[in-house]
Amino acid sequence: MQKCIFRFIRPQDWFAAINLKDAYVHVSILPHHRPFLWFAFEGRSYQYKVLPFRLSLLPRVFTKVTEAALVPTREQGIGEPPSAALGGGRPSPGFALSRPSLKVLCRPDTKLCFLKSTVNASVLLFLDEGYVKMYLKGRPITMYMPRDLVDTYCLEAKADLPPKKLKLDWVYGYRGRDCRSNLYLLPTGETVYFIASVVVLYNVDEQLQRHYTGHTDDIKCLTVHPDKITIATGQVAGTSSDGKQLAPHVRVWDSVSLNTLHILGTGFFDRALVCLSFSKSVRTNSNVCFCEKKKNRFLFSCVFMPFLSLPSQCSNESVFAADFHPTDANIIVTCGKSHLYFWSLEKGSLVKKQGLFEKQEKPKFVLCVTFSENGDAITGDSSGNILVWGKGSNRISLAIQGAHEASVFALCMLRNGTLVSGGKDRKLISWDENYQKIQAVPELYGPIRTVAEGRGETVLIGTTKNYVLQGSLDGEFIPITQGHTDELWGLTVHPLKHQFLTCGHDKHVCLWDSASHRPIWTKTLEDAAQSAGFHPSGATVAIGTQTGRWLVLDTESKDLVTVHTDGNEQLSVMRFSPDGNFLAIGSHDNYIYIYAVAENGKKYSRVGKCSGHSSFITHLDWSVDSQYLVSNSGDYEILYWIPSVCKQVVSVETTRDIEWATFTCILGFHIFGLWPDGSDGTDINAVCSSNAKKLLITGDDFGKVHLFSFPCSQSRAPCHIYGGHSSHVTNVNFLNDDSQLISTGGKDMSVMQWRVV
Incomplete structure (x- = not known):
């Protein structure tokens, strides 16, 4: 059949070849018992008894396409015309492949193309409708671009590397729970120990850390x-x-x-x-x-x-x-x-x-x-x-x-x-x-x-609760390093100060000062903590647990303000609206619970719950005006809401131009370029844009922190990649002035502070 086609191709002709082996296409085809493929385009139909381009009639829906190359490439921007379709039909008498039919099918103004992709990820552009469709694990994800980009957007345009880089500034934590003999004092006055894949050399007197980062996984x-x-x-x-x-x-x-x-x-x-x-x-x-x-x-x-x-x-x-x-x-x-x-x-x-x-x-x-x-x-x-x-x-x-x-x-x-x-x-x-x-x-x-000799008569102690203590046999011991002791997921940054809060499955909540690198306070909860979010005033912070309970703490005193329960499953995200009047809670029971907030985060009343997702809630973002909410779920859905009435918004024209206050959702037009080839949809755990909307940071399942330019709306956008964590990076967040960012490791239980340079 290929020879038959190539007889009609002249050097100046425009010819499209499609290989449907390993990527995605969204059109259905004939059942396998039908002997003909019927293609309708611009009011004309074409039937093939022997399928062109090595197309297969199995399965009913094409789910895999590796590449669709346009040879020669005459245009970069490509969309699929809505009139193109594949379906079943009866063969016309005496049908034969002819040059005119081939020429009409592949005329130069036909804007049909795929971006070359791998088995698990593919990106298609539908320029006429103004959206991009990405596939993760075979599931299509439609992401509409803002209206003002429809005429100028090009899927194949190259994105730039971010203008900034990261430098590891501080590592919080110590691995004492399951490791031994891992604490020493060097002649330089530095205490040396490790956590995750980083060896820390900590000068306590000068409050400086250096880091050896040559390892690629857990140091033991x-x-x-x-x-x-x-x-x-x-x-x-x-x-x-x-x-x-x-x-x-x-x-x-x-x-x-x-x-x-x-x-x-x-x-x-x-x-x-x-x-x-x-x-x-x-x-x-x-x-x-x-x-x-x-x-x-x-x-x-x-x-x-x-x-x-x-x-x-x-x-x-x-x-x-x-x-x-x-x-x-x-x-x-x-x-x-x-x-x-x-x-x-x-x-x-x-x-x-x-x-x-x-x-x-x-x-x-x-x-x-x-x-x-x-x-x-x-x-x-x-x-x-x-x-x-x-x-x-x-x-x-x-x-x-x-x-x-x-x-x-x-x-x-x-x-x-x-x-x-x-x-x-x-x-x-x-x-x-x-x-x-x-x-x-x-x-x-x-x-x-573990016990190690320090300077003079001092002794260093490492404990199973991941503290490093310093003291003497005649006096008391004080902590010089501390960290979490179980899987770590919760992270939120103070909206006004250089402070951040972490919480984990060890039931501990800790508020840190990013300048002194010391804890301001710690508090032990009754339940394992999963998520956290500061009120915009900074006066209170909400903590979500694995049991459906959530609580609010006073930031200054760490006193309990209120406790509520919504469902009995994990609360994955706690997000206050920019105006501070609402709290959205994403749960593993597939609901988003909405609360009205008053008195600077001290008073809460339930508004209702947003129902519509078919899987657990993973990420939430508010609009700048606090009128809209966008959510991601475990099955890669993107849904929009009016939280004040707990109603879903289905109008594309309403949602495509919403200005978002934050970008922490892992799916959306402004950030889809962060997904690498071969992603299965679970590789990226956390995303955060800088407050100035110039940078985008991600944490993945391979212990890496990625720094992108923002917006990140070109497929396979380039980035700077940084190691240090030895487990999945569960959360990332910029400090309030974008000068530094924080990342948390899941099972490595570490917190890392990076300086933006």
């Missing part, structure tokens, strides 16, 4: 070289935005320059690195050991060699810690679930000896290990015991029964020879020959996960 372990400059960090396996697997590996880097020196283990490890240790001698080529999760391989290697050597099976159970002997680089101790092993390098291979508990009851977990000045190994276990193992021996030489009332999570040998232990009982205990000093950490901060 950290160790500092004896030279106090070189640092090694290990990460888990991950997945990139294009679906490629990111291998777990160790990065060795310089803490002064933040330059990566070596990358170890790429293509060798399977899931995650759980602990790291350098040998203690200060020399050019130190040894380093690795423990990997799942396969539990224990590896001994020279850090500056380009390969890993001497892999050995460590244990079939979890490994929690590994450390080199302080005076013998050929000896390593590992511990974990139901085991303690002493390893020695002998004749080029690793030899393992199991620790013998003998008369001592074997603990379920050996959780930590350190060494005394004379070379004895000291362990802490889940029974609350501290055991001393004589140098060169795998037998217990001293047992301190019940040193803690619960598990001993951390041991640290100070420079003066004092042993400090920290436990699940929240107690910090110092041990020497003459006495004990017991310091209890307040319950608010949680059990002690």
